[in-house]
Amino acid sequence: PAAEVGTPRRTKEIIAKYGFSFKKSLGQNFLIDGNVLNRIVDAAELDQSKGALEIGPGIGALTERLSQAAGKVAAIEIDQRLIPILGEVLADKPHVTVVHGDVLKLDLRQLFQQQFADCEGVSVVANLPYYVTTPILMKLLEERLPLQNIVVMIQKEVAERMAAKPGGKEYGSLSVAVQYYCEPQLVCTVPHTVFIPQPNVDSAVIKLKVRNTPAVSVPDEAFFFRVVQASFAQRRKTLMNNLTSFVGKEKRDELTALLNSIGIDPARRGETLSLEEFAALSSSMLEAGW
Numbered sequence: 001p002a003a004e005v006g007t008p009r010r011t012k013e014i015i016a017k018y019g020f021s022f023k024k025s026l027g028q029n030f031l032i033d034g035n036v037l038n039r040i041v042d043a044a045e046l047d048q049s050k051g052a053l054e055i056g057p058g059i060g061a062l063t064e065r066l067s068q069a070a071g072k073v074a075a076i077e078i079d080q081r082l083i084p085i086l087g088e089v090l091a092d093k094p095h096v097t098v099v100h101g102d103v104l105k106l107d108l109r110q111l112f113q114q115q116f117a118d119c120e121g122v123s124v125v126a127n128l129p130y131y132v133t134t135p136i137l138m139k140l141l142e143e144r145l146p147l148q149n150i151v152v153m154i155q156k157e158v159a160e161r162m163a164a165k166p167g168g169k170e171y172g173s174l175s176v177a178v179q180y181y182c183e184p185q186l187v188c189t190v191p192h193t194v195f196i197p198q199p200n201v202d203s204a205v206i207k208l209k210v211r212n213t214p215a216v217s218v219p220d221e222a223f224f225f226r227v228v229q230a231s232f233a234q235r236r237k238t239l240m241n242n243l244t245s246f247v248g249k250e251k252r253d254e255l256t257a258l259l260n261s262i263g264i265d266p267a268r269r270g271e272t273l274s275l276e277e278f279a280a281l282s283s284s285m286l287e288a289g290w
């Protein structure tokens, strides 16, 4: 049998055979390291009863591994030039479906019904295109897809922001959004050398265990996230000053009273508030009719 796709030699062979040229604008950095592929697939906790959704299969290095670990694999690839290559690389795998399209535009609920109806759980497993990491993850989470976990290779700084706890400079609205839906866990950091071509940034694998119910309960989710955004609007400002810009100067005194009534010092900065505190804050602001 042919060598695995995720090796320097076979990847170079496939690229040469099809005359494939990398598009930087699509975040194309292909994995050529078996150990890293193992780490990613192991973290996803797959078995034959489970499904795997891959975003951006490239020439199929991870797809091939997923086809061994899961009962069903669906892979969404935007680059038309890769579709025939994937067709050949994955030819003898009837339980793998390649879908040509942009993950940000596809109806993922419908795709889930079509591809994973028989699965007992689905994981998203991907080496993501770094230019669209956050929009892709937010789409997966906001659509409340029935996911058990998400295991993705992303830019190291973004992984650290997702997993950050209150108080540090990495903690921001992305940390709150991700932790509202998931329990994040850094799996490993990864050197440049495991990719062709090598990216200019450091990478890490992060596992997001999707919660059955959000971390905090809020009466109005959209409003909760607007309050979070507003609290981090200008990081050097206090919570009081950021929120004043949000609700209007005339409400300054009311705002001070409201913060004191829920035990949050108005002089604190947004980056020190826990999810529970943001939930309490947005709930009282909503009650106050803001």
Ligand code: SAM
Pocket: 026, 027, 028, 029, 030, 031, 032, 055, 056, 057, 058, 059, 060, 061, 062, 063, 076, 077, 078, 079, 082, 101, 102, 103, 104, 126, 127, 128, 129, 130, 132
């Ligand atoms: N999974 C392969 C691997 O690990 O070797 C390739 C990973 S590469 C970092 C990202 C892949 O995502 C590329 O194949 C790229 O064409 C694809 N891609 C980029 N934007 C996409 C989008 N919006 N929807 C689907 N695929 C996309």
